[in-house]
Amino acid sequence: MGNDIHVAVVGGGIGGLAAAVALSRRNINVSVYEQAKTLGEVGAGIFIYPNSLRQLERMGLKDALAAVGARVGDGSKYRRMDGSVVGSILTTDSTGWNGMYGMHRADILNVLAAHIPANAIYTDHRCVDFMQDDQCTHITFENGKTTQADIVIAADGIHSKLQKYVVDQLPPEYSGFRAYRGLISREKLPDWYPGTHQVWMGENKHFMVFPVRRGELLNYVGFVPTINETIESWSAIGDKDELTASFSGWDPKVGELLTKVENCFWWGLYDRKPLNRWVNGRLTLLGDAAHAMLPHLGQGVNQAIEDGVALAVLLEGKSKDDPIVDILKQYEALRHPRTDLVQAEARQNGMRYDSRYTDLNQRDREIADAAVFRRVLYDYDVERIAMEVRDGL
Secondary structure, three states: OOOEOEEEEEOOOHHHHHHHHHHHHOOOEEEEEOOOOOOOOOOOEEEEOHHHHHHHHHHHHHHHHHHHOEEOOOOOEEEEOOOOEEEEOOOOOOOOOOOOEEEEHHHHHHHHHOOOOHHHEEOOOOEEEEEEOOOOEEEEEOOOOEEEEOEEEEOOOOOOOOHHHOOOOOOOEEEEEEEEEEEEEHHHOOOOOOOOOEEEEEOOEEEEEEEEHHHOEEEEEEEEEOOOOOOOOOOEEOOHHHHHHHOOOOOHHHHHHHOOOOOOEEEEEEEOOOOOOOEEOOEEEOOHHHHOOOHHHOOHHHHHHHHHHHHHHHHOOOEOOOOHHHHHHHHHHHHHHHHHHHHHHHHHHHHHHOOOOOOHHHHHHHHHHHHHHHHHHHHOOHHHHHHHHHOOO
């Protein structure tokens, strides 16, 4: 492997591990460095949508994901706070393929980790310094160890330690909202809408529920405005009574679910405006480090997966003699416009969900029209497009 490229991924979350799987699948030498002592994801449910699921299935993960995910399909609805239906939630791409799973974060992380050689993952490696020259990069870790790589991918989240080596850092922007979230056993709500995503929209608030872990658990999230800024944490303990009071008088189905809540967590919602660049020399950003976005399209993880696939395609078959810096700039040029669009639409969709409209009929029309945008979003095939860029087509 004397002339093979070595890629170091800093960050062992879903985006970092998905990039590592995509790279290793294309025979690119990759190592993952995670600051925690063990790989693990806190938090609860996420959506895996068609635009990223088709990529994960091509990586050979189809059966493993099907074994832990909860397929979400027909019967998914947007509702007003009283439960009346505004419209259907799109759960397929334009061909009708249903590639939408509710997934527990820990489950998908475990699937990804199982498809990376164990000797390629280094835990307890917190990055504290980065340097580079024309030939390679140099990373120093808090434990005193160092490593060299031809390329470093910063997949270390919204509070990225490596982002400052690419752009002048500004703090993430607080949205003014916090999200309460938790999990409830499906057995406690036997009459709940099976295999669906339900969203209730009210004034300055919204509430959603979808299944995870083969449908055995229901993941709920309540979004409420705050006066004081809430920390960006997956593990801060929330006040279940405050959560219940926030949705008092809503659809009885919401009230029924909230009576089953035993404990909940909360996190503050933050994003960033698009960065002016993602690449500096041999260092590039990926996922939230590059394009942190609000969760109102459910695309944060999905866009990170697309990033990793694009990088893997562009780097496939390359050696140390190839113009690595130019390849990374090619990646940025490919990905930046798409994630800018998704970031902006996530903000706008939050306004729709929270009914921040003087005319709710206009909101409802936009909700219906959003299916057009989602089809385009879900139809996007990052692997095919990256191959066209790579091959100059």
